[in-house]
Amino acid sequence: MSSRRGSLGLSLIEVVVFIIVLGVGFSGILILYNQTTRASVDPVVRKQAVAIATSLMEEIQLRGFTYCDPDDPNVYAAADTTGCTSAAHVDNIGPDTTPPSTTAETRNASPADPRFDHVNDYHGLAMANSSGPNPIQDATGTTIQGLDGYSVQVAVETADGDLPNVNAGDTLRITVTVTAPAGVTINQQGYRLRYAPNTP
Numbered sequence: 001m002s003s004r005r006g007s008l009g010l011s012l013i014e015v016v017v018f019i020i021v022l023g024v025g026f027s028g029i030l031i032l033y034n035q036t037t038r039a040s041v042d043p044v045v046r047k048q049a050v051a052i053a054t055s056l057m058e059e060i061q062l063r064g065f066t067y068c069d070p071d072d073p074n075v076y077a078a079a080d081t082t083g084c085t086s087a088a089h090v091d092n093i094g095p096d097t098t099p100p101s102t103t104a105e106t107r108n109a110s111p112a113d114p115r116f117d118h119v120n121d122y123h124g125l126a127m128a129n130s131s132g133p134n135p136i137q138d139a140t141g142t143t144i145q146g147l148d149g150y151s152v153q154v155a156v157e158t159a160d161g162d163l164p165n166v167n168a169g170d171t172l173r174i175t176v177t178v179t180a181p182a183g184v185t186i187n188q189q190g191y192r193l194r195y196a197p198n199t200p
Contacts (some may be wrong), residue, residue, distance in 0.1 A: 108141030149181035
């Protein structure tokens, strides 16, 4: 009786099946990698959006929040709106036109125009891109280059009831929204409390 010894090595069919299985596995890994890469956001874009929101929030929160516009001589003494020199000096939400000026305040005003000097003034501020009619600028009015595809929106509103033990009307909620490329949206929210009649 002759016995056949087992052959060593792989047959052609086994090699072909191995290559097919290996190819399917690699293609699955590549598809997963491609989807992960496409879905992930460039961390630089997110960091830039956070930096824009944070710097603008800090700028806004450093502005005064008093009953009277800082142009009013009674700004430091007024304990309520009746302490302002006139009704025109009572600070309301949105950019002011405080006498003697007839021009509304802006964030980056020319030397002849009034600048934002109160937290309320920032309500409705909108900036977009590095060019165009209202580019993204720093606090000095310098346009920040390289921000095409970014936009900034600011909302300031009374936050009555948001913080316990704070009198109604003495708290403002500030919301800075930055929209960046690739659908990244950063919302930062902060508060500013009124310290009148102490300091603006």
